[in-house]
Every structure is written in structure tokens, then in C-alpha cells.
Amino acid sequence: MSEQKLLGKRAIVTGGATGIGFGIAERFIAEGARVIITDIDAAGGVSAAAKLGANCQFMHHDVSLAEEWQPVFALAEEAFSGLDILVNVAGVTHMGTIEEMSVETWDKTMAINLRSCFLGCQGAIKLMKNRGGGAIINMASVSAFRPQAELVAYNASKAGVDMMTKSVALHCARSGYDIRVNSINPGVIQTDMLKKVISQVEDGEALMDSYKAMHPIGRIGEPKDIAAMALYLVGEEASFITGASFTVDGALMNN
Numbered sequence: 001m002s003e004q005k006l007l008g009k010r011a012i013v014t015g016g017a018t019g020i021g022f023g024i025a026e027r028f029i030a031e032g033a034r035v036i037i038t039d040i041d042a043a044g045g046v047s048a049a050a051k052l053g054a055n056c057q058f059m060h061h062d063v064s065l066a067e068e069w070q071p072v073f074a075l076a077e078e079a080f081s082g083l084d085i086l087v088n089v090a091g092v093t094h095m096g097t098i099e100e101m102s103v104e105t106w107d108k109t110m111a112i113n114l115r116s117c118f119l120g121c122q123g124a125i126k127l128m129k130n131r132g133g134g135a136i137i138n139m140a141s142v143s144a145f146r147p148q149a150e151l152v153a154y155n156a157s158k159a160g161v162d163m164m165t166k167s168v169a170l171h172c173a174r175s176g177y178d179i180r181v182n183s184i185n186p187g188v189i190q191t192d193m194l195k196k197v198i199s200q201v202e203d204g205e206a207l208m209d210s211y212k213a214m215h216p217i218g219r220i221g222e223p224k225d226i227a228a229m230a231l232y233l234v235g236e237e238a239s240f241i242t243g244a245s246f247t248v249d250g251a252l253m254n255n
């Protein structure tokens, strides 16, 4: 077996019950890390942790609520005596144009997709700043760059994640903290979120075909494609990389 890249590292991955979060947790554990996955889906989280084995723990967690972050960081202190990596993955897509969307749906999307990253970064920096060697990844999307009329809140939340990431990275760098903060912007990835989007439209098959056609590389992505980028970004070889956003999209943005 080749050398494990994250041996001894301690990570929190939100939204780890399924999809991209699960894929990242799985890869990190395969590379020697101990991982706390959190999710609002308790049954999914418990079953994911069972699949991921002894180096994984699950904690029920609503990422949009400030008071629910404290127990997650307390578990990291208790179980791991600290934290090296936070990956903010949990997110939702609510469809709707500016004319259709309710203010409640707008606020909910912002709270789950954007406020969560603010809360996670704030708490993680407190844990990491005196120890150094920290890495944070926030999951954005190509939707941060490419508007879709029916994704008004999602577009805005993901653009917010990217810019907030840069601001936090700048603060950490200028403060002399050894904490790098980056975002990943996936193209369309085969997950439950995608299934939900497909199920919300009349002709799901046609939408799926159009998603495939959007990616010049000839396929949509898989969680492992995003996990590979996450592994690179939290590792030693990325030590000069902070405040950047990484598009992983089979050339969708060039199409």
C-alpha cells in the first residue's frame, strides 16, 4: 500500500451522510485520517459512519444553526484533542426564479449554504489558530459563476461562499495563522442532490441528458472526483494555496 497522505490528521466533514461529503470522508479515511461526519439526516449519518468504519464518528447537526456547531467542535476536542481539517459540504438546492421564490426559501438556502460556512470557519479557526497546520474547504459550485434563472438563491449563496472563502483566507494569512482556506466549485456531480433536482422537473431524462451535454469531457462527475481535489487541497503539497477557488467540472465552464 502506498503511503497514506493524511495519517494522524483529524477532520470534520459536514453533509457526510451521502454524496460529495460521504465521498470526501471515505477518501480521507482511506488516507489515514480520523473523521467526524455531521448531517441533519440522522439515519443516513449513522449508516454512513457504519460503512466508513472505526475511524469515523457521526454527529447529528444542522449546519445552519450557530448553537449546533459548538457540540461538533467539542466532540473534535474530546475525541481527537483538536482539529486539522474542516470541509463544509452540507448544502441544498431550492429551485425558483426571483418571481417565484418566497423569502423563507431564500433565507433557508442562505442559512444552509452560506451561513453554515461562516459558522464553520469561525469555530474551526478558534480551534486551529494556536496549533497551526489547519486547512478549510468550503463547497461552492460552478453556480457561483454561471447564473441560472431558476436558481436565484443557490447562485447567490454559492457566489457568497467563494467570496467569503477569500476573505477568511486573507484574514488567516495576514494574522499569521497557519490556516489555509479554499473553495471547490464542482460541475454536475452524480449524487442524491442531483436526483432531487431531476425529480422536480417534468422531463427529468431530458434534463439529465442536457447536464451530460454541458460537460465537454463527456460525462458528469462523481463524488470521488471532488474528493481527489479535496485531498490535494488539505495536503502538504498545497501549502502555498489559500484564498483560491478550484473548478472541477469536466470543462463545463469553458463550454
Ligand SMILES: NC(=O)c1ccc[n+]([C@@H]2O[C@H](COP(=O)([O-])OP(=O)(O)OC[C@H]3O[C@@H](n4cnc5c(N)ncnc54)[C@H](O)[C@@H]3O)[C@@H](O)[C@H]2O)c1
Pocket: 014, 015, 016, 017, 018, 019, 020, 021, 038, 039, 040, 041, 044, 061, 062, 063, 064, 089, 090, 091, 092, 112, 139, 140, 141, 142, 185, 186, 187, 188, 189, 190, 191, 192, 193, 194
Ligand atoms: N451534486 C452536484 O451536482 C453539486 C454540484 C456543485 C456543488 N454541489 C455542492 O456540494 C455539496 C454536496 O452536494 P451533494 O450533491 O453531495 O448533495 P446531497 O444532497 O447528496 O448531500 C448533501 C447532504 O447535506 C445534508 N444536509 C442538508 N441540509 C443540511 C443541514 N441543514 N445541516 C446538515 N446537513 C444538511 C443532507 O442531509 C445530505 O446528506 C452541496 O453544498 C452542493 O451545493 C453539488
